[in-house]
Amino acid sequence: MNDRIAKEKLNVILVVDTSKSMAGERISQVNQAIRDIKDYLVNLQVENSNVDFYLSIIQFSTESSFINDNREVNVDKFKFDNLKCCGWSNLHCGYQKLEEILKKQSHGGVMPDFGGTSPIILLLTDGHPTTTEYKDELVNLNNSPWFKAAIRYGIAIELHDKRTMGVLKDFVGDNGDVIDCYSSSMLKNIIKIIVLTASKVKSSSATVGNGQVINQNQLVRQEINEALADVDQWGW
Amino acid sequence: MNNTDGIKKQKLNLVFVIDNSGSMEGEKIGAVNNAIRDVMSIMPEIQDDTSDAEIAISALTFSEEAKWVYSEPKSVQDFIWKDIGTDGGTNYSEAYDCLTKFFSKKENGGQMPDFGGVAPVVILMSDGMPTSYDWEEHLDKLKKKGWFKAALKYALAIQIDTKEAMDVLTKFTGNSETVLKVYTAEALRKVIKVIAVTTTKIGSSGDLVKDGNAIPKNEMMQAEVNKDLSDVDDVEW
Amino acid sequence: MRLNKNDTFTVDGVTYKVINTLGEGGQGEVYLVSDGGNTYAFKYYKEIPGSDFKFNLKNNINKGSPASTFIWPKKYVEFDDESCGYLMDVRSSDYVSFISYLTGKNPFKDLKTKLTWCIELVESFKLLHEKGFSYQDLNDGSFFLNPNNGKLLICDNDNVSADKTNLGILGKMRYMAPEIVRGDKDRMTGERQMPDTHSDRFSLAIILFLTLCLGNPFEGERLKNHVIVDEKAEYEMFGKNPIYIYSEHDKSNRPINGYHTAVLKYYPMLPSYIKEAFHKTFTDGLKDRENSRTTEIEWLRLLSQYRDELITCPHCGKEYIYGYNEKKVNSTCPHCHNKTKEMCLLTIGRKRILLEPGKYLYTVHLNKYSSEYNHAIGKVIQNKNNPSLWGIKLRVDNDITVQDRNGNTKVIAKDGVIPIINKLSIQFDSQTKGEIDKQ
Known part of the structure; x- marks a missing residue:
């Protein structure tokens, strides 16, 4: 290993609904997206001097777990077996896992004690949570400074009910957007655009233009919006 | 500079004459500020090499009016360059009057010693566009000064592309070869160094300038410098 | 991307055909184009720049490149809808990004080569500044290197402009001079300080420090004050109150053991005159922007001296300084601790x-x-x-x-x-x- 510059840690966290309804094209698009993200981030890791990328994949169905039991892993070492789907959609279990890692390392989480970067968190679901316990868990999550600072995106997969949209909106709060993925064939691209755009912006120092320091999280949202607008024009 | 070792050092006057009129705005004044700073950054080394003479630096800026940056010549350590901005017309006439006074003896209000001394180095930096119509008359007056005649005169042409503008600078130096279009601080160093060498060769005071006339040796030296500087001119950009 | 493969456009009677896409940055899209014989890179701005920016770009093209290391804009291109861009040479594939050097992916062949690159970098900025230009937005993404021979390429030259004239982008935090980050008042105009040769010089010293020590000169202990490094933290560390990690006056921001490992390894091996040049720029130079920042001429002299006094250890093959300019001559290799005979x-x-x-x-x-x-x-x-x-x-x-x-x-x-x-x-x-x- 060659000597290198000290870098901050950027956690990219995907919280994926793997209940029965996700089976088929939906989960297959997610699996492909995760593989592409890994390849992209491995390259971006050596082509940026600010951050190293750590991936965490949380799947939730009846229960919740980290992929390969790894709470986080550097993209270089990331290995992955395709996600499979069955069971219910217990979102609160996913939230519990998220809460578990969104703590400082010294408090049992995976976040650094200093010099971290606000994480990027994606929540993907295609239906309403089976139980309402997620509401209490979200209150807990909102107490985590890491959760508050995180860029949060919700992806609604072919979802046509307002109630579930509300669940996603509560999750992202003021720090992100809910993206409506109305055809599962778009899912892979949407996930990629969000993760890659956010990673690219967050791996660079803030620019100062016209006398103002540009807010990085706002820039992420703006660039993601622009990139997603292009997706719409592809005529899906 | 301390002279406690008892050796009386002669003064080597280095005079920057800087056009900071409105037409110099942008890259031009940037290049000038940078050139002086570059020369200043190797000046301590030049002073070290120049054991026989004490370098004294002056800077005259001119736009609508001409102004000395410091009221009297400063030593290498004390001359601190602060970037200058641009403004107004290009009053060559007043600049030349200031120089005429500068190149007078101390008793006449100038900066030149009453006897002896080393030929000064004068470096004009301009884009060569006077706004004062009578600048040539004022230059003629300046040219009557023995010290100015003896001086090694260079002009740095700052982004000049017309013959008229070039002529303004050539008239100042008296020689088109000493108007430099391309220059580096390292090469300008040679200009100053040559004067220093002249002083060591002459050894004692009083020889270099006699009755206000430069001795031919000085011209030989100038030719040598020009040869080196012309090499710099050949650099491709 | 707005242009597709095989699209064509004509400038000054020459028709260029799009071969493929080279990349996309914050400001624009970059395409590989061909005029039938030669290939060029075409940068196409995403948004239509203001007339000042266009004027400056054209001016830069007219004035020409200060040195061959700059991938300088060659030809201005404007379309009917006023969208525009410029043509430039294509970067050869022998070059890798400066960032990939920093991340350890592409180390220099040896220290000599690293110093040769540093000298080339400083020389390029000397030539740029001699022309009265300033680069303005120096950052880790501006540079490329050939790790085998120390050759340099400088890209993104479209923000280059006359001193103190700025066209929108002031710079990137961590690389900017603090007075530009803070927006201090300019001594002469009384308005916001704009990038110039002096801010370039500060950023240049940061790039040199990064190259030689693999760390940012202002990132040390005080990083611990920031659980999350966002733009506010960067403003604090690199703008509002920067403290040099090896400041003699304030030792509160030393590199963190076990975190800034590369800096802790490389800094002690620097010759004292290089350390002094950094110290001057990063302490006194924080305030005295005009006269306490190491100039290109000074860097050139010091970096060549450093390269001149390198010696290769016959035991481990690594280079170090013998130190005839130091207080103590160093005949022991700092890498393997064997004596050089x-x-x-x-x-x-x-x-x-x-x-x-x-x-x-x-x-x-x-x-x-x-x-x-x-x-x-x-x-x-x-x-x-x-x-x-x-x-x-x-x-x-x-x-x-x-x-x-x-x-x-x-x-x-x-x-x-x-x-x-x-x-x-x-x-x-x-x-x-x-x-x-x-x-």
Whole structure:
């Protein structure tokens, strides 16, 4: 290993609904997206001097777990077996896992004690949570400074009910957007655009233009919006 | 500079004459500020090499009016360059009057010693566009000064592309070869160094300038410098 | 992307065809295009820039590139809808990004090569500044390098403009001079301080520090005050109140053990004069922007001196400084702690060069009025049959006279080889004399 510059840690966290309804094209698009993200981030890791990328994949169905039991892993070492789907959609279990890692390392989480970067968190679901316990868990999550600072995106997969949209909106709060993925064939691209755009912006120092320091999280949202607008024009 | 070792050092006057009129705005004044700073950054080394003479630096800026940056010549350590901005017309006439006074003896209000001394180095930096119509008359007056005649005169042409503008600078130096279009601080160093060498060769005071006339040796030296500087001119950009 | 493969556009009667996409940045899209013979990169701005920006870009094209290291805009392109861009040369694939050097992916072949790159970088900025331009937005993404020969390329030259004229982008935090981050008032205009040669010089020192030490000079202990490094934290560390990690006046921001490992390893090995040049720029130079920032000329002298005094350890093959300019001469390799037995020094005036096979002599060694610090005119070579015999192969136009310790003289015709013998005196030309000293 060659000597290198000290870098901050950027956690990219995907919280994926793997209940029965996700089976088929939906989960297959997610699996492909995760593989592409890994390849992209491995390259971006050596082509940026600010951050190293750590991936965490949380799947939730009846229960919740980290992929390969790894709470986080550097993209270089990331290995992955395709996600499979069955069971219910217990979102609160996913939230519990998220809460578990969104703590400082010294408090049992995976976040650094200093010099971290606000994480990027994606929540993907295609239906309403089976139980309402997620509401209490979200209150807990909102107490985590890491959760508050995180860029949060919700992806609604072919979802046509307002109630579930509300669940996603509560999750992202003021720090992100809910993206409506109305055809599962778009899912892979949407996930990629969000993760890659956010990673690219967050791996660079803030620019100062016209006398103002540009807010990085706002820039992420703006660039993601622009990139997603292009997706719409592809005529899906 | 301390002279406690008892050796009386002669003064080597280095005079920057800087056009900071409105037409110099942008890259031009940037290049000038940078050139002086570059020369200043190797000046301590030049002073070290120049054991026989004490370098004294002056800077005259001119736009609508001409102004000395410091009221009297400063030593290498004390001359601190602060970037200058641009403004107004290009009053060559007043600049030349200031120089005429500068190149007078101390008793006449100038900066030149009453006897002896080393030929000064004068470096004009301009884009060569006077706004004062009578600048040539004022230059003629300046040219009557023995010290100015003896001086090694260079002009740095700052982004000049017309013959008229070039002529303004050539008239100042008296020689088109000493108007430099391309220059580096390292090469300008040679200009100053040559004067220093002249002083060591002459050894004692009083020889270099006699009755206000430069001795031919000085011209030989100038030719040598020009040869080196012309090499710099050949650099491709 | 707005252009597709095989799209064409015509400028000044020449038609360019899009071959493919090269990339996309914050400001624009970059395409590979061909005029049928040569290929170029075409940067196409995403948003239509203001007239000032367009004017400046055209001005830069007219003025021409200050040095071959700049991938300078070559031709301005404007379409009917006023969207625009410019053509430039394509970066050769021998070059890798400066960032990939920082992340350890592409290390330099050796320290000599690293210093050659640094010198090329400083030379380029010297030439840019001599023309009255400033680069303005220096950051880790601006540079490319060839790790095998130390060659440099500088990209993104479209923000280059006259001193104190800014066209929108002030810079990137961590690389910007703090007064530009903070927006201090300009001494002359009373308005917001705009990037100029002085802010360039500060950023240049940061890039040099990053290259030599693999760390940012303002990131140390105080990082611990920030759980999350967002733009507010960056403003605090790099704008509002930057503290140099090796400041003699304020030791509160030293590198963190176990975190800034590379800096802690490399900084102590720097020669003292390089440390001083950084210290001046990063402490006094924080406030005295005009006169306390190490200038290009000073860097060139110091970096060449550093390169001259490098020696390769015969035991581990790594380079280090022998330290004849230090308080204490260092004959022990800091990497493997073995003693170096033999030293061969060439003294020319004030310059001292440790000779060893592969070492170059440059124009500045023989002519102190030269501004060519990276122009090699000689190389130390080994005899093929007897590798313990060394010589200097020079490429100069004149004959060279050498004299050994017994007074025997010999004329070496041009392009000949000067033998490296103890106490050999070398008359390079009428004014330049050197002497070899084996220790």
